[in-house]
Amino acid sequence: MTINPDLQGRSYPAAEVYDVGREKIREFARAVKATHPAHFDVDAAKALGHSDLVAPPTFAIIIAQRADAQLIEDPDAGIDFSRVVHADQRFTHHRPILAGDRLVAELHVDGVRAMGGGAMITTRSEIFALGDGDAREAVTTTTSSILVRGEGQ
Numbered sequence: 001m002t003i004n005p006d007l008q009g010r011s012y013p014a015a016e017v018y019d020v021g022r023e024k025i026r027e028f029a030r031a032v033k034a035t036h037p038a039h040f041d042v043d044a045a046k047a048l049g050h051s052d053l054v055a056p057p058t059f060a061i062i063i064a065q066r067a068d069a070q071l072i073e074d075p076d077a078g079i080d081f082s083r084v085v086h087a088d089q090r091f092t093h094h095r096p097i098l099a100g101d102r103l104v105a106e107l108h109v110d111g112v113r114a115m116g117g118g119a120m121i122t123t124r125s126e127i128f129a130l131g132d133g134d135a136r137e138a139v140t141t142t143t144s145s146i147l148v149r150g151e152g153q
Helices: 022-031 042-047 057-073
Strands: 084-093 102-115 118-130 136-148
Touching (some): 022 057, 057 084, 057 102, 057 118
Antiparallel strands (some): 084 136, 102 118, 118 136
């Protein structure tokens, strides 16, 4: 199956809410060897002016990958995940991710480019913290590129 070039410009709405917990932050920090006390100790985070533990900057990948899954699982996309190579990932942080945040991500397909027998797909996840009512606060924008290898590659 080939990649659908009409994916470019498609958006996937925010779906599942991700509740950021203290232990999730601590576990992620240990896994990526982030050692700043604000990732582990609430008092250290508060001393920096935060309301709770601060997630390492790359923590946003957890929420972004949940949004990416909507594209990968979309049968209209034509993506065989066994042929995917992650090419690039970038983060633009609008504010830190904190324990207690309730996050959602909207996925936007910004580019689809044929490359040999495959395609390079560039996506953007806009991650928001949910507030009271309909309030949403921009937290992080992630940009990701994946190469979907063609047959025989």
